[in-house]
Amino acid sequence: MIVYQFCSSINEANLYLLVEEDSKDALIIDMPEWCEGLDSAIRESNAKVKAIFITHSHYDHTSGLNYLPKSYDSLQKYPSKHFFENENSDNFLLLGRYEGKIISVPGHTDDSVVLFFPSAGILFTGDALFAGSVGGTVGEREYKKQQKAIKEKLLVLPEDTIIFPGHGPVSSVGIEKKYNPFLI
Amino acid sequence: MTEIISVKYIVREPRMRMRLLSEYLLPDMIHLLSSGDLEGANLEGINLTGVWLKGINLKRANLRGACLQFAILSEANLEDANLEEANLSRSNFIGANLSRANMRKANLYYSRFTNANLQSVNLQYANLQRAILRCADLSGADIRYANGEPIVDRTKMDGLVR
Numbered sequence: 185m186i187v188y189q190f191c192s193s194i195n196e197a198n199l200y201l202l203v204e205e206d207s208k209d210a211l212i213i214d215m216p217e218w219c220e221g222l223d224s225a226i227r228e229s230n231a232k233v234k235a236i237f238i239t240h241s242h243y244d245h246t247s248g249l250n251y252l253p254k255s256y257d258s259l260q261k262y263p264s265k266h267f268f269e270n271e272n273s274d275n276f277l278l279l280g281r282y283e284g285k286i287i288s289v290p291g292h293t294d295d296s297v298v299l300f301f302p303s304a305g306i307l308f309t310g311d312a313l314f315a316g317s318v319g320g321t322v323g324e325r326e327y328k329k330q331q332k333a334i335k336e337k338l339l340v341l342p343e344d345t346i347i348f349p350g351h352g353p354v355s356s357v358g359i360e361k362k363y364n365p366f367l368i
Numbered sequence: 369m370t371e372i373i374s375v376k377y378i379v380r381e382p383r384m385r386m387r388l389l390s391e392y393l394l395p396d397m398i399h400l401l402s403s404g405d406l407e408g409a410n411l412e413g414i415n416l417t418g419v420w421l422k423g424i425n426l427k428r429a430n431l432r433g434a435c436l437q438f439a440i441l442s443e444a445n446l447e448d449a450n451l452e453e454a455n456l457s458r459s460n461f462i463g464a465n466l467s468r469a470n471m472r473k474a475n476l477y478y479s480r481f482t483n484a485n486l487q488s489v490n491l492q493y494a495n496l497q498r499a500i501l502r503c504a505d506l507s508g509a510d511i512r513y514a515n516g517e518p519i520v521d522r523t524k525m526d527g528l529v530r
Contacts, residue, residue, distance in 0.1 A: 186376065186377070187376075187377040188374060188375070188376050188377075189374060189375045189376075189377065189418070189438070190374045191374070191458065196458075196478065221374045225374070225376070315442075315460045315462060315480045315482075316460075316462050316480045316482030316483075316500060316502060317480075317482075317500070317502070346420075352458060352460075352478065352480060353438050353439075353440060353458050353459055353460040353479070353480060354377075354418075354420075354438070354440050354460065355440070355442065355460055355462065356422070356442075359422070359442045359443070359460075359462055359463065362463065363442070363462045363463045363482055363483045363503075364482070365482060365483070365502055365503050365521075365522070
């Protein structure tokens with residue numbers, strides 16, 4: 185799997201392009217803004233972009249959806265609205281030979297989701313979990329909900345799982361379990 | 369359109385030591401870094417953008433002017449390392465040991481030093497804007513002429529030289 189990380193000018197939000205090396209099937213994760221760099225990466229890797237995955241509905245992760253090039257207008261969007269109606273439905277997506285599991289991690293927003301590729305050992309956390317921090321919440325109730333979701337759904341994943349967050353540098357589940365001051 | 373900074377990772381199979389490889393690395397360098405022990409190595413000016421170096425031993429290494437943007441150096445040993453004028457922006461030094469490192473004129477913009485040991489580091493003229501120093505130990509560090517507002521929270525700052 186090839187992962188391109190773009191750090192946008194909108195709140196330094198990260199945009200990711202994932203390319204499965206065999207099929208060239210590709211997925212974009214979050215869309216703070218479209219950029220020439222993304223075009224180049226798609227061309228360079230011969231990527232066939234199949235879908236866009238949005239980790240949560242904040243503007244710094246979605247603004248670019250309003251300015252997609254025409255050829256990307258009809259791309260499938262994940263997660264589907266059915267996911268939020270029933271978490272047991274539509275909770276995975278396929279990218280070439282990899283299966284990605286969509287996991288709800290509410291707290292930062294009610295619609296916060298992460299995408300986990302078990303066989304690649306990579307996890308895209310949006311603003312649910314950062315290197316050394318967690319996404320802000322509007323109140324104590326949401327903070328507790330976030331803590332519970334992170335501990336029960338993310339920190340139980342293999343420690344060498346690489347975390348690609350919505351802002352900032354890459355980390356791993358093991359590092360966050362050991363050092364994240366919001367979780368220990 | 370605003371310029372966007374980007375990094376390309378090649379994710380190898382899980383449970384390999386170095387699963388994130390920057391496209392900038394030559395095969396010889398990948399082999400060298402995979403050893404995990406570069407104590408005292410001269411890596412002046414090297415480009416290690418986005419490379420996974422968790423737990424690596426870089427004690428007393430010379431990384432003067434190196435580019436470590438987006439690199440992952442959590443739990444690395446950088447004791448007495450020379451990071452003068454290095455670009456450490458947006459990198460991950462969580463739980464790393466940087467005691468007595470020379471970080472004069474280094475760029476720490478938006479990098480993470482949560483729970484890192486930064487005792488007696490030289491941060492003169494460094495860019496500390498948005499550097500996250502939460503729970504880090506900055507005791508005895510020299511931050512004279514440093515600029516920018518770092519994020520400090522439960523940060524130890526005994527004997528800080530301002």
